[in-house]
Amino acid sequence: DAGITQSPRHKVTETGTPVTLRCHQTENHRYMYWYRQDPGHGLRLIHYSYGVKDTDKGEVSDGYSVSRSKTEDFLLTLESATSSQTSVYFCAIGAGASTGELFFGEGSRLTVL
Amino acid sequence: GESVGLHLPTLSVQEGDNSIINCAYSNSASDYFIWYKQESGKGPQFIIDIRSNMDKRQGQRVTVLLNKTVKHLSLQIAATQPGDSAVYFCAEIYQGAQKLVFGQGTRLTINP
Numbered sequence: 001d002a003g004i005t006q007s008p009r010h011k012v013t014e015t016g017t018p019v020t021l022r023c024h025q026t027e028n029h030r031y032m033y034w035y036r037q038d039p040g041h042g043l044r045l046i047h048y049s050y051g052v053k054d055t056d057k058g059e060v061s062d063g064y065s066v067s068r069s070k071t072e073d074f075l076l077t078l079e080s081a082t083s084s085q086t087s088v089y090f091c092a093i094g095a096g097a098s099t100g101e102l103f104f105g106e107g108s109r110l111t112v113l
Numbered sequence: 114g115e116s117v118g119l120h121l122p123t124l125s126v127q128e129g130d131n132s133i134i135n136c137a138y139s140n141s142a143s144d145y146f147i148w149y150k151q152e153s154g155k156g157p158q159f160i161i162d163i164r165s166n167m168d169k170r171q172g173q174r175v176t177v178l179l180n181k182t183v184k185h186l187s188l189q190i191a192a193t194q195p196g197d198s199a200v201y202f203c204a205e206i207y208q209g210a211q212k213l214v215f216g217q218g219t220r221l222t223i224n225p
Binding site for chain 2: 045106
C-alpha cells in the first residue's frame with residue numbers, strides 16, 4: 001500500500017454539474033498525476049503537479065482543472081461535466097516519473113448522465 | 114473492475130508456459146520504459162523498468178527486452194501463473210520529462 005487514497009470511488013452525476021475528485025497521499029511525494037482510463041485509449045494524462053501550486057497540463061487537459069494547495073492533496077475538478085468525461089480516473093504519486101516507479105490509487109469511476 | 118470493458122489485444126497462454134507481451138513505442142527520444150500490471154478493479158502496479166542504455170533487464174520471473182532500432186519493447190513472464198492474469202501496459206518517458214505515456218495495453222489470460 002503506497003499511501004494513496006482517492007475519493008469518491010464511485011460517482012454518478014448529471015451533465016453540466018461540477019465534480020471534484022480528490023487524491024490524498026501520506027508519502028510526501030513531490031509529484032502527483034491524474035490519468036483517465038477509457039476503452040481503446042489506455043491511460044491518458046490529464047494534469048500533473050510537481051509541487052505545491054505547481055501544475056502542468058497533460059495530453060487531455062481540456063475541460064479539467066487541478067489544484068494543489070498542500071503536498072498531500074491533489075484535486076481534479078470538472079467545472080461542467082459532460083458525458084465524454086465518463087471514465088475511470090486514476091491518481092498516481094511518485095518522486096518523479098524519470099526517477100522510478102509511480103504508485104497508483106484504486107481509481108474513481110465517474111459516470112456523467 | 115476498472116479494466117473490464119477495455120477492448121484490448123489479448124494473449125492467452127497455458128499455465129506454466131512462458132508469456133511474451135509486446136509493445137511498440139512511438140518516440141525515439143524516449144529514454145526510460147516501464148511495464149505496469151493492472152488487475153481487475155485496481156490501479157496499475159509497477160513490474161519492471163529499463164533505461165535506453167540497456168537492452169535487457171531481469172527481475173523475478175520477468176524479463177524486459179528493449180530494441181531501440183525498431184522501437185520495440187517486450188515483457189517476458191516465465192512459468193505463467195493464474196495470478197499473472199491482468200492487463201499489462203508499457204509506458205515511456207520522453208527525455209527529461211516527468212510524464213509517463215502509456216500504451217494501449219494487452220490482456221493476459223491464463224488457461225488451466
